[in-house]
Amino acid sequence: MIETNGLSKTIGEKTIVRPINVSFQGAETVAILGPNGAGKSTFLNMIAGLIKPTSGLISFHGNALKKDDYTLKEKIGFLSHQSFLYDYFTPIENLIFFGRMYKVENVRERAKQLIDEVGLKLFQNEPVRSFSRGMLQRLAIARALIHNPEYLLLDEPHTGLDQQAVSILNEVIKARQKEGVTVLMVTHDFQQVTDTCTRALIMRNGRLVDDLSISELGQDTLDSRYQAVVKSS
Numbered sequence: 001m002i003e004t005n006g007l008s009k010t011i012g013e014k015t016i017v018r019p020i021n022v023s024f025q026g027a028e029t030v031a032i033l034g035p036n037g038a039g040k041s042t043f044l045n046m047i048a049g050l051i052k053p054t055s056g057l058i059s060f061h062g063n064a065l066k067k068d069d070y071t072l073k074e075k076i077g078f079l080s081h082q083s084f085l086y087d088y089f090t091p092i093e094n095l096i097f098f099g100r101m102y103k104v105e106n107v108r109e110r111a112k113q114l115i116d117e118v119g120l121k122l123f124q125n126e127p128v129r130s131f132s133r134g135m136l137q138r139l140a141i142a143r144a145l146i147h148n149p150e151y152l153l154l155d156e157p158h159t160g161l162d163q164q165a166v167s168i169l170n171e172v173i174k175a176r177q178k179e180g181v182t183v184l185m186v187t188h189d190f191q192q193v194t195d196t197c198t199r200a201l202i203m204r205n206g207r208l209v210d211d212l213s214i215s216e217l218g219q220d221t222l223d224s225r226y227q228a229v230v231k232s233s
């Protein structure tokens with residue numbers, strides 16, 4: 001379980017995230033929706049331990065996330081706007097590099113399996129500098145999964161992917177869901193939310209303004225609910 005208590009972020013005079021209390025249980029796949037600048041990425045980055053909150057706590061199974069708690073941080077897989085991949089390394093080399101950082105056992109096998117899963121087998125020995133944006137994104141997703149995280153945090157994972165890659169990514173997410181991984185995903189893509197998510201949070205002006213169960217909603221209902229919440233003052 002992930003829990004936030006009074007989690008907020010202010011930078012200078014600007015309040016980016018206002019105190020948020022929310023919890024995520026087990027195999028939930030949760031979309032974090034909201035207009036540009038709503039504070040979604042900042043919220044996700046705080047949960048990942050990459051941005052220090054101004055106030056409040058994040059806990060994983062009741063253990064508060066602390067700066068140097070690498071045992072806890074190793075349970076998190078994070079895909080941000082940056083790929084963190086090395087241009088001159090091949091996909092295999094990149095994944096082995098990151099896998100070794102996490103002391104992954106049988107790292108080469110694990111890397112190969114993930115490269116297969118994200119559909120990059122044919123390119124596994126090419127340096128990634130020649131890759132398209134979509135290919136890099138697929139490899140970045142594999143990188144986020146190399147250590148078999150219990151919690152997967154994805155910031156706009158579908159951005160830059162073609163339709164085939166979107167389907168692959170959705171299968172990757174659904175497979176983790178079946179394994180009990182908690183997935184939090186910042187996105188603007190409502191189609192993927194209804195395809196993969198069990199729940200959606202809506203943020204506006206740094207506040208959490210709605211919390212919806214997707215199984216009870218179709219895409220049209222989600223869209224109209226979103227419009228109503230985001231446009232209301």
Ligand SMILES: Nc1ncnc2c1ncn2[C@@H]1O[C@H](COP(=O)(O)OP(=O)(O)OP(=O)(O)O)[C@@H](O)[C@H]1O
Nearest residue numbers: 011014016034035036037038039040041042043186
């Ligand atoms: N380090 C920072 N310094 C100053 N302002 C910041 C900083 N980081 C974020 N902001 C501002 O905080 C607000 C929220 O940013 P954030 O990236 O969390 O929003 P978002 O909902 O993820 O937006 P988008 O959908 O456009 O990615 C924005 O106005 C952004 O400019």
